[in-house]
Amino acid sequence: MEYQMIAPEHSEQVLEHLRRNFFADEPLNKAAGLCQNGSSCPALEAHCAEAIQHRMSVMAVDAKEKGACKIVGVVLNGILKPGDTAKALSKLDCNDDADFRKIFDLLHRHNLKHNLFEHFDVDCMFDVRILSVDSCYRGQGIANELVKRSVAVARKNGFRLLKADATGIFSQKIFRSHGFEVFSEQPYSKYTDEDGKVILPVEAPHIKLQQLYKAICAGDQDEKKQSL
Numbered sequence: 290m291e292y293q294m295i296a297p298e299h300s301e302q303v304l305e306h307l308r309r310n311f312f313a314d315e316p317l318n319k320a321a322g323l324c325q326n327g328s329s330c331p332a333l334e335a336h337c338a339e340a341i342q343h344r345m346s347v348m349a350v351d352a353k354e355k356g357a358c359k360i361v362g363v364v365l366n367g368i369l370k371p372g373d374t375a376k377a378l379s380k381l382d383c384n385d386d387a388d389f390r391k392i393f394d395l396l397h398r399h400n401l402k403h404n405l406f407e408h409f410d411v412d413c414m415f416d417v418r419i420l421s422v423d424s425c426y427r428g429q430g431i432a433n434e435l436v437k438r439s440v441a442v443a444r445k446n447g448f449r450l451l452k453a454d455a456t457g458i459f460s461q462k463i464f465r466s467h468g469f470e471v472f473s474e475q476p477y478s479k480y481t482d483e484d485g486k487v488i489l490p491v492e493a494p495h496i497k498l499q500q501l502y503k504a505i506c507a508g509d510q511d512e513k514k515q516s517l
């Protein structure tokens with residue numbers, strides 16, 4: 290397995306991987322019925338393509354796959370600034386994909402309510418947005434390696450704070466094993482409409498959204514620079 294930084298020219302291949310492995314499988318997408326495996330979802334694709342432009346994302350490539358390189362895992366990371374989430378939430382009203390709106394309304398409102406910028410007094414964050422591994426390659430430590438490398442990219446670029454919205458118990462376990470801590474949680478059973486109906490009936494064993502963070506202190510940065 291090889292790990293490489295994702296460049297904008299890899300976008301189409303990365304999106305193809307996500308259509309087959311993330312768009313239908315991720316717990317909230319699955320609960321919303323966002324799309325069938327392999328089909329496109331323009332709203333989610335735009336969200337992913339925007340992250341790739343930040344040039345902080347990493348992919349796992351199987352070079353032995355039938356003589357050609359195959360993307361088997363990706364972590365899409367972006368830079369988040371104060372005001373970005375409020376702007377994304379206000380743009381959501383114009384999005385005509387109701388299932389996408391259900392998911393991102395939950396994520397954006399949760400992040401605005403539990404404001405990491407204010408709590409940590411930072412003016413930007415390294416945002417781990419999408420973690421995805423090919424269903425045929427799961428359970429081999431690829432997601433673990435992608436998160437480990439993301440932390441290294443964040444350190445190298447001088448970020449003081451990383452954040453991730455982990456939607457399922459496995460991704461939550463992975464982030465915590467890399468030193469992320471839980472800042473806030475939202476049980477899916479409490480995300481309801483005005484009639485009390487659960488908006489996203491997420492399947493067990495996934496029961497809640499976790500907003501996780503990892504703070505990198507100045508001492509850690511210096512230590513890392515010396516070892517590079």
Ligand code: ACO
Binds near residue numbers: 429459
């Ligand atoms: N059952 C039990 N344990 C699991 C499972 C599973 N299905 N999947 C992962 N784990 C555990 C592993 O045992 C391992 O634990 P360990 O470190 O103690 O050995 C740990 O999680 C990491 O396992 P990896 O092999 O590194 O994870 P993998 O490469 O299989 O990828 C992922 C996990 C990314 C969750 C994959 O299943 C996937 O792509 N799922 C669909 C998309 C998704 O849900 N992504 C995360 C959403 S949150 C976000 O994107 C920020």
